[in-house]
Amino acid sequence: MTVPTFDDVVAAHERIRPYIHHTPVLTSSYLDELTGAHLFFKCENFQKAGAFKVRGASNAVFGLSEAMAKRGVATHSSGNHALSLSYAAGRRGIPCTVVMPHTAPQAKKDAVRGYGGKIIECEPSTSSREATFAEVVAQTGAEFVHPYNDSRVIAGQATCSRELLRQVDGLDAVVAPIGGGGMISGTCLSLSTLAPGIQIYAAEPDQADDAARSFRAGHIIADDAPVTVADGLKVPLKELTWHFVQNFVTDVLTASEDEIVEAMKLIWKRMKIVMEPSSAVPLATILRNPDVFRGKRIGVIITGGNVDLDHLPWNQWPRRPS
Amino acid sequence: MTVPTFDDVVAAHERIRPYIHHTPVLTSSYLDELTGAHLFFKCENFQKAGAFKVRGASNAVFGLSEAMAKRGVATHSSGNHALSLSYAAGRRGIPCTVVMPHTAPQAKKDAVRGYGGKIIECEPSTSSREATFAEVVAQTGAEFVHPYNDSRVIAGQATCSRELLRQVDGLDAVVAPIGGGGMISGTCLSLSTLAPGIQIYAAEPDQADDAARSFRAGHIIADDAPVTVADGLKVPLKELTWHFVQNFVTDVLTASEDEIVEAMKLIWKRMKIVMEPSSAVPLATILRNPDVFRGKRIGVIITGGNVDLDHLPWNQWPRRPS
Numbered sequence: 321m322t323v324p325t326f327d328d329v330v331a332a333h334e335r336i337r338p339y340i341h342h343t344p345v346l347t348s349s350y351l352d353e354l355t356g357a358h359l360f361f362k363c364e365n366f367q368k369a370g371a372f373k374v375r376g377a378s379n380a381v382f383g384l385s386e387a388m389a390k391r392g393v394a395t396h397s398s399g400n401h402a403l404s405l406s407y408a409a410g411r412r413g414i415p416c417t418v419v420m421p422h423t424a425p426q427a428k429k430d431a432v433r434g435y436g437g438k439i440i441e442c443e444p445s446t447s448s449r450e451a452t453f454a455e456v457v458a459q460t461g462a463e464f465v466h467p468y469n470d471s472r473v474i475a476g477q478a479t480c481s482r483e484l485l486r487q488v489d490g491l492d493a494v495v496a497p498i499g500g501g502g503m504i505s506g507t508c509l510s511l512s513t514l515a516p517g518i519q520i521y522a523a524e525p526d527q528a529d530d531a532a533r534s535f536r537a538g539h540i541i542a543d544d545a546p547v548t549v550a551d552g553l554k555v556p557l558k559e560l561t562w563h564f565v566q567n568f569v570t571d572v573l574t575a576s577e578d579e580i581v582e583a584m585k586l587i588w589k590r591m592k593i594v595m596e597p598s599s600a601v602p603l604a605t606i607l608r609n610p611d612v613f614r615g616k617r618i619g620v621i622i623t624g625g626n627v628d629l630d631h632l633p634w635n636q637w638p639r640r641p642s
Numbered sequence: 643m644t645v646p647t648f649d650d651v652v653a654a655h656e657r658i659r660p661y662i663h664h665t666p667v668l669t670s671s672y673l674d675e676l677t678g679a680h681l682f683f684k685c686e687n688f689q690k691a692g693a694f695k696v697r698g699a700s701n702a703v704f705g706l707s708e709a710m711a712k713r714g715v716a717t718h719s720s721g722n723h724a725l726s727l728s729y730a731a732g733r734r735g736i737p738c739t740v741v742m743p744h745t746a747p748q749a750k751k752d753a754v755r756g757y758g759g760k761i762i763e764c765e766p767s768t769s770s771r772e773a774t775f776a777e778v779v780a781q782t783g784a785e786f787v788h789p790y791n792d793s794r795v796i797a798g799q800a801t802c803s804r805e806l807l808r809q810v811d812g813l814d815a816v817v818a819p820i821g822g823g824g825m826i827s828g829t830c831l832s833l834s835t836l837a838p839g840i841q842i843y844a845a846e847p848d849q850a851d852d853a854a855r856s857f858r859a860g861h862i863i864a865d866d867a868p869v870t871v872a873d874g875l876k877v878p879l880k881e882l883t884w885h886f887v888q889n890f891v892t893d894v895l896t897a898s899e900d901e902i903v904e905a906m907k908l909i910w911k912r913m914k915i916v917m918e919p920s921s922a923v924p925l926a927t928i929l930r931n932p933d934v935f936r937g938k939r940i941g942v943i944i945t946g947g948n949v950d951l952d953h954l955p956w957n958q959w960p961r962r963p964s
Contacts (some may be wrong), residue, residue: 344666365914366668427911441672585951591750592687592916592947625914629907629956 321559326513327447328475329482329506336378336476339411341367343480345487355606356614360488361587364480365595365625369407369435371400372480372503372623373467379410379476380465392468394462396420396442396453399428400552400624401467406437417460419453421445425551427628445545446555468502469558477506482514484619491518492616495602497623498522498531498572501561507621508568518619519570521612523605525550525580531557532572535565549577549633552598552624561572573612575604581633583607587622596627643881648835650797651804651828658700658798660777661733664687665802667809671715673914677928678936682810686802687917687947691729693722693882694825694945695789701798703730711736716763718742718775721750722874722946723789728759738782741775743767747873749950754757767867768877790824791880799828804836806941813840814938819945820844820853820894821875823883829943830890840938840941841892843934847872847902853879854894859885871899871955874920874946892955895934897926903955905929906954909944918949 346361364372381393392415395405402418409416416437420429421444432439442452457464465473481505494511498504504522511518524531528546534557542556557565557623565572575583584600587593599622606613606620686694703715714737717727720902724740731738738759742751743766753939754761764774779786788795802825802861803816816833820826826844833840846853850868864878879887887894897905906922909915928935928942 370914588916588951592692594910594914596917629910629954632951632954634951635957 321563321566322471323560323563324390324471326476326509328471329478329510330380332475332539333479333482333604336375336479339368339378339382339408341373342483343594344366345484346591346593347399348591351586351603356610357606358617359606359620360491360561360618361591361618361620361622362480362484363593363622365593365599365622368433369404370624370626371404372404372477372621373400373404374407375479376470376473376476376502377401377404377465378408380470380472381405381412381414384463388463392416392432392460393465394418394453394456394460395465395467396449397467399424399545400626402437403428403431403435403626405465406432410436416526417456417462417464418426419449419456421449425628428626432627446542447544467555468500468505469560471560473502474505474509474560477502480621481510481619483508484512485514488617488619490617491515491619493519493521493570493613494619494621495521495533495606497550497553497574497598497601498524499598501531501557503563503621503623504569505564508564512568520568521605522565522572523601524553524572524574525601526574526576528553529574531565532574535569535572550580550598550601553601575601575608579604579608585634593622593625594627595625597604597633599623644793645882645885646793646797646831648831649802650793651832651888654701654797655801657704657806658697658801661690661700661704661730662697664805665689668913668915670913673908673925678932679778679928680939681928682813682940683913683944684806685868685915685944686803687844687915687921687944691726691753692946692948693726694799695722695726696729697801698792698795698798698824699723699726699787700730701847702792702794703734703736705794706785710785714738714782715787716740716775716778716782717787717789718771719789721746722948724759725750725753725757725948728754728757728883732758737784739778739782740780741771743771744817747950750948754949765848768864769866780915781912789877790827791882795824795880796827796831796882802832802943803832803941804831807832807836810939810941812939813837813941815841815843815892815935816941816943817843817845818943819872819875819920819923820846821920822877823853823879823887825943825945826891827883827886830886834890842890843927844887844891844894844922846875846894846896847923848896848898850876851896853887854896856884857891857894872902872920872923872943874918875923895927895931897923897930901926901930907956915944915947917944917947917951919955921945
């Protein structure tokens, strides 16, 4: 296990700067009033390829030696890492193979192919995904860029909160979604060096609460195939992201499916931005835990905007009895 | 008829500054490639009350004497002017009455009431709207702020393109939707003083093409109740806006219902912003007329973002055989 350092973050930022957007921070007086907090939304939905994951993917791709780059890159991903890696590989002009569940949103499959990535489909479970992927790597010899359990990827994601700290003064806390933990780990990496007083909250669905259970148990707990509208947050922690969660995260908060969809619709309606269900989980947890956040200055990471406009969750998602 | 001057624009900008957002200009490398032009989207969907109309409404409300302000303001509107006037009146703490078709989107009715405006419903035709309104004014004695045929309103809307010129250098043309013509008139007012070389294109639906027909005929042609997904663009020109259209507009371009919905979805998908059908008409006309815009630097006014998320047009709008 190679734990990235803040020097890696600085190097990553320099390396990826030509390939990423410096995304804006938006505010909403309505949502501030509703939550009683001051919310600063870091809008990675406006990022290249539509998600923060292009930061880590670009750092991995552009850090490869010429010899390694020639053999291409490969990964498995529930979506945004897949298209981010395809984007970065396309910019460098090298091949990219992606193992993806056949249930992934059509919009994400189209986008991967649009960037020139090649898709191999698998079943929608972590076990099937990893087995299929092992075959692909054996066949192609491509460099594996894990969606989150990769030192290069975490250093890349860390550039997001480094930017946020330059854009907003006096933050008390940052809230980011947690799936595999790449964004949260990057947030921990930057904040623990630059502003160790800022609290770090991870937000996840009740129905995929493996990180919350891991956090309380003190060791990694993994679910094989959780069901949630927040399709980017289904994957489990791994040893590298667990290192950051265990050592730097203040708390892991959760929200119900209805709360997530409600928060998503609220952001679309009031802030006029398109973002995906996973990105609504932080606001959903802030609304569920008003006492934790009231009166504070909170950075909220909007992780991505790649949503299938023909299947929006307030029309289509099957609500479950709570 | 009092035609506003550029001095009125400067005064309006000073007056309304505390109540409006300085909205951002966004670009999209994807849409630039698709159109062969350089598009600069002035994002009034991020404006207070969700639309550019808050500029004109605020200028009217905050320009009233104390005595006039006490009696309140009143208007008729297909939506965004209604909630913008309610917003501005609320900020000044004076009453606001709005005559609105009962078919107006629920989201807009809720927003008007949310800002403290009082709604009186009418039939969805210009004739019914104007008759109902006359009664309201007779009863309340409120100051009538017309949605567009008002010198104060046009001077307010003109602040939008004044900002755009400061944000983007070297524009060749600006494209804005045209309904009653308030935004286009404001655009003409600012550009004819500040940058008379910039061409001004008005964009409207094929199915509500009264401005295009007026432009070709040389006099105002008004339809009573056109049917289009671009619900903000159904109203006819009046003498003040006709003055600007006739004297300063380069051309009026139109787009079909399908082209408008397609352009709207394209902007949502690629730019990750929520905007309403009326705001998609400029891009739809640019895509229909590539030769007019290819290679040029084009300002595109995204006029508003108040859309009913439960009734998005790519799911719900009845497509007509073309």
